[in-house]
Amino acid sequence: MTKKIKRAGKRNAVVLLSCMLATSGCAIDPKTGQASFKETFASEDPCSNNSRNIGLVAGTVLGAVLGHQLKNKGGALAGAGVGALVGGLVGHDMDRKKCELSKLAKKYALDMTFVEVKAGNVNPEATEAKSDTVGLSVSIRDQDSNGHFQVGSDSLSPNAQKYFTEIANEYSYPQQLARLPANASAESRQAVELLKTKRLLIIGHTDDTGNSQLNADLSERRAKALATVFKQAGVSPDNLFFQGAGETLPVADNRSSEGRAKNRRVEIVDLTDDTVFRQYLATRSARTDFYRVEVARPAQAEKSVSVVDRQDVKKDQRLLVAKKMPPKIPVAPVPQVSTSTPATQAQFDFNGKSSSEKIAALDIGPLASPSSFNILPLAQANDTPLARSCEYDKPRIANGVKSFRDSKEIATGDYMPGLYGTSWTDNVNGHLVALTRVAVLRDGGAPAGKPQLLVYKNYTPGSKARPDYSVTPEVNTYKGQKALLYRVFVGGPINCLDIVIPNSDPNASKESWLYYDSDGKPLRANFNPKKLKS
Template sequence: MQKKNSKLQISVALACCLVSTGCAVDPKTGQMSFKETFASDDPCANNARNIGIVAGGVLGALIGNQVDKKAGTLIGAGAGALIGGLIGADMDRKKCELSKLAKKYDLELTFTDIPAPSAATQSGAGKAEPALGLSVSIKDQDLSGHFVSGSDELQPKALKYFTEIAAEYSYPQQLKKLPPNATAEMRSVVESLREKRLLIVGHTDDTGSSQLNADLSERRARSVAKVFQAAGIQDARIFFQGAGETQPIADNRSEDGRARNRRVEIVDLTDEGAFRQYLAARSVRTDFYRIALGSEVADATAAQQANKASKANSGNIPKQTAKQIAKPAQAQRAKANANAGKAATESSSAPAAVPAITRQAQPSAQTAAALDFGGSPAGSIVPKLDLGAIGTSRSSAGVIGTAQASDTPMSQSCRFDKPRIANGVKSLRDGKEIATSEYMPGLYNTSWVDKVNGHLVALTNVAVLRDGGAPARQPKLLIYKNYASANAKPDYTIEPQVNTYKGDKALLYRVFASGPVRCMDIVIPNDSPRSAEGSWLYYDNQGNALISAFNPKIAK
């Protein structure tokens, strides 16, 4: 251990010496100060630059050592320190200049360094990136706010400060500002702006309609993105997103927390590769989500369905194309439904086939109430939804129901959560959402079926992105009352909203509906994503909230 530590100390010392102004000296002691060098409170200090030199040098040395133990280690350390130092220097410059603008306009800024993934990003021997970039959140703090109330029009003051902020990211403007005696490092930092990718994200608190929040925050993010384009930044390097309420940085249970969540975020990534890595690794603080009462879930779902019905009546929804979902594998499932306090009553074999999908009228309240899934009172059971430890995901850590705070949606069932909607990342050049082809195993447009107390419940078009476990699209929910024939038509069809929460053991695919089913908690194991044993279905019957075991499988 001592040998390893001494090597690390030598690497750190070497990296500090690579740039003579990198290491700061404590004026009281005359010695190199760790705090002043790496953690100074001064926004114009060289913290990120010095950290980049060290991280880049160490990682570069490790990578180079794999190629050549002597020359490769030295070359890798030098190249890594140089790259890390330049990335850090650009971050320091922005923090310094933006802090000055914050004082000028009385803004509240939050800086967050974006680290590279745990494994070093490599592009050839000896090259390592210690950081992906910098995130700057600008709180919507004064009474007038960034925007005119209810619109995406920037307030006159906001237009001024966003214009000046955009100038700090603009290659043409920063090139003009370079003094004749600019150092090679200063020139390199400005040149690096040509490869940057900028993502402008609009955020809201969790009050009001989640869909409206997502849409308004997207329009506002696009308005700010256009300011950056006007500053001379190519539209092909600018992206925007309406994240709505889905990415809080503070607890929505307090007014102060909600105020902090209302913000515009500028994410500055070093290049295209860093941009893709960042999108793949984004995580969400779901412990900042508030519990939604059952009535709130019902109201939110009803509003969404009314909106869909309105679109359907206006002819905006295309006709469904028929799809056959083949017979799933035979499985003996006539076992006691112990957790629900009732024996399973479904057939011991899966249905022969789910018939072609056709759009049906929404069922009446009488039809919905008539469906009995053989469940027990919801309050009598506390399901254990074991997702395992959470890394980069859309949820918090632990086993749901035991490891979470008692007042978070993840500590409760889907009855106490609500759909939380975010729009996708779009390019300013064409307004199109960034496409991805990376999906979780078994979750690319798959169909899941289970027979519950004689009623067939099917989910089609289930698609979840591999990185972050975000839903790629809305599925379709079909329910066949007293299912007996493969030629039957569904009695109920809907496109429900979905939240996903990803752990290292399983993915929680949380479905929100209305009618015969209120919501579903589907737990899909990461290592065998073809069967979701231990899932749960919630429904209302004669005014009572009920729960039933639900064990869907992928239809073959």
């Protein structure tokens, strides 16, 4: 019992060490004369030391655990001191940014929001945080009366050029080093030094109106233009990245004009180092509950998809290949692709039934939240219904994350087990329908490039027939707690496909559907493809 009390006393002492390391870190309540938890950790003042103080405590606890594992005398206290120092420095830099950027927001009347990036799973209902802060996301909304860019252009307005230059200065190591006063504290100097290893991701976002691909492309050009401002301010191109996310990462509900306005924004994500940056990219996930579900059956694709040749396949693939993975996604063997038959001539009878008849809802379980890194508010597992079928959904397209150094797309993570370069087939009323290059990222559950769809009319097993129809369609993926929904948008003789792949068995689909039109009538046929062996 005595040993347990001593261990508990040490743990409490370690937690309190953050205030002992820097006496200015704990605010005093003027009414009680005691340390104030709210003012120390949850102050509403953007120039408070919230992040620094939280970082001190989180770093202290983590350091104490590591020190205890060393099993050396004084190891716990030594580890606590190192952990508090590192956590405090990260928090100190974050607090400085919040304070200075808040001043700029007021100066230029900007709609700016701050969200901390958390590492690890976070339960918002828990009594204490189980996650460390590893970065800061700053979003600046594109207000109608004060737009960042010229309409439909990637050229910054004169006013935006001014305020984004000042914002960029807050992330620039040369600029911050030059601003340090001669009597700057060691903590301030060390926090500035951390800017050398920071990774900065500039993201362009849109609402969900208009063509999704055009939105992604325009938001990418704007993100790159903004990244140029940061480079000119002194941010190293090696630490600078950009992305056109288009409509895929909303922060508000697209079903309202207010929500859509909040989604039209640029975002600056500041992460502590390259390791954290890579993990963040691999595990971030969209708020799919903010996607707008169509209330009427829309066109099956935003633009018609023509038959593709091999050069188009290579050009449009845009694969997100992870580290230590082969440069190209392998393809399980299927008959050779032919491009001799125009899409307009390819007609297939899939013996379907009216798609207006009621069917059971797609059972993939609640949509899963990210597994490792979160940007709050969290994309919590939710029961928000998806579009009842792919006919009432639309492709949501994002361009990849690119390095500012060479504009090359970078790797973003590993793949889901059994879903790396796979091929799937099913025979529907005598017609072989095949999907190749099916690949899905593990944690975020996002499609890794486009698949290829092949349809063989009246297929004879074992024959060397060439496909009568071939396209590289767009794909949405929805990762549920029970299954993955792989939703394919075609817009040809097949409208779209809903493929449900259970998490428990990623080798076969179930309760999946193929949607198409015949004589102007929308029809639906069972489609339960199985994965081919490589």
